[in-house]
Amino acid sequence: MTQQKRIVAIFTGNRAEYGLLSPIICAVTAHPDLDYRLLVSGTHLNEDFGATKREIEADGFAVHAEIHINSPGDTLYTTTLSIASCIRNMADALERIRPDILLVYADRFEGLAACVAGTQMGIPTAHIEGGDLTQGGALDDSVRHAMTKLAHLHFTTNEEAAERVRRLGEESWRVFNTGFPMIDLARAGNYASVEELAGRYGIAPDRPVALFTQHPVTTEFEAAADQVKPSLESLSRLAAEGVQLVLTYPNNDAGGGRIIRELEAFRAAHPSVVLERSLGRYNYHGMLNLAGNAGRGVCAGNSSSGLKETPAFGCPCVNIGTRQQGRLRGDNVLDVPYETDAIEAALRRALWDENFRAQCRQGANPYGEGNTGARIADILAGIELGPRLCRKLMTY
Helix, strand or coil, X not given: CCCCCEEEEEEECCHHHHHHHXXXXXXXXXXXXXXXXXXXXXHHHCHHHCCCHHHHHXXXXXXXXXXXXXXXXXXXXXXXXXXXXXXXXXXXXXXXXXCCEEEEECCCHHHHHHHHHHHHCCCCEEEECCCCCCCCCCCHHHHHHHHHHHCCEEEECCHHHHHHHHHCCCCHHHEEECCCCHHHHHHHCCCCCHHHHHHHHCCCCCCCEEEEECCCCHHHHHHHHHHHHHHHHHHHHHHCCCCEEEEECCCCCCCHHHHHHHHHHHHHHCCCCEEECCCXXXXXXXXXXXXXXXXXXXXXXXXXXXXXXXXHHCCCEEEECCCCCCCCCCCCEEEECCCHHHHHHHHHHHHHCHHHHHHHHHCCCCCCCCCHHHHHHHHHHHCCCCHHHHCCCCCC
């Protein structure tokens, strides 16, 4: 009698998270003992942020459930309402799909809602990227550690994070340091070529490029516009000298709308600027490659991708403000405050200091060497399901 495949429900709520999940979805699909059910939510279903469900389907993945979120505004109050809406709709989808395991990622409010729904329904829940630190006021640490305490399995991206999860009281047999899944994609060369980017966005490969994404700091969302203005002023100065600018929208956290208005005004004043709601994982990683190993550029802003994804491409990163404070970083990162002159100086160093650029290309990647997707799939297929997995014990 043929053994029935385990059903792994995989939740994704935004563009960056999906890019990191995609090698895991591929590995689950390829595993002989696993099958996947993909649950999409958040900005994937929102035209204002690129409706990136289309990207998922273009990659050949089936979408098995849409988890719609009632998001009536741009404040901490409405974020709370969104969490409640996501929990309710996620529960309905899980009741219909009845998976063997639920897989959730990182530290977003949508992921927290999915984790609450799954664990409260008695579904074994695996969490990726627990134990990281971001002490810059984005509420990420609180959400991430809450998800750790809810989840039954933990896939961390580095050994420091794995030890932190264990120190949170999680039993060691639940914790696996599987590395950072994006490195699988980088090693495979699965991203846009220089020629594709030139044709798609009008990027001249022989001129420097600055890729910029700045998200709101959740606990300071009312200051989001003032915090992004120094960044845009510094970019304006470089654009006057021929640096090409590629800007993307922020996420849909409280304060995001304030940043979007500043970005739209900036593009109106600088018609040559490329401004996209979402580049998509394929093009975004292509831009990082162009800025790093394949050309001359820099990734700037305050996205976690600047710290976690750039090392795989030898790409310099200028990390602005406090949002990523405390997160593990490589030798390719320059940290600066919300000050125009400081940001400009760091951008210039990242673009034209040859010693620093060599350091970016040659430095060790603190997030591992890849094969993360296959390692996670093997664990999901082999872990024993049953009361022991779902009965959480504290080790402290």
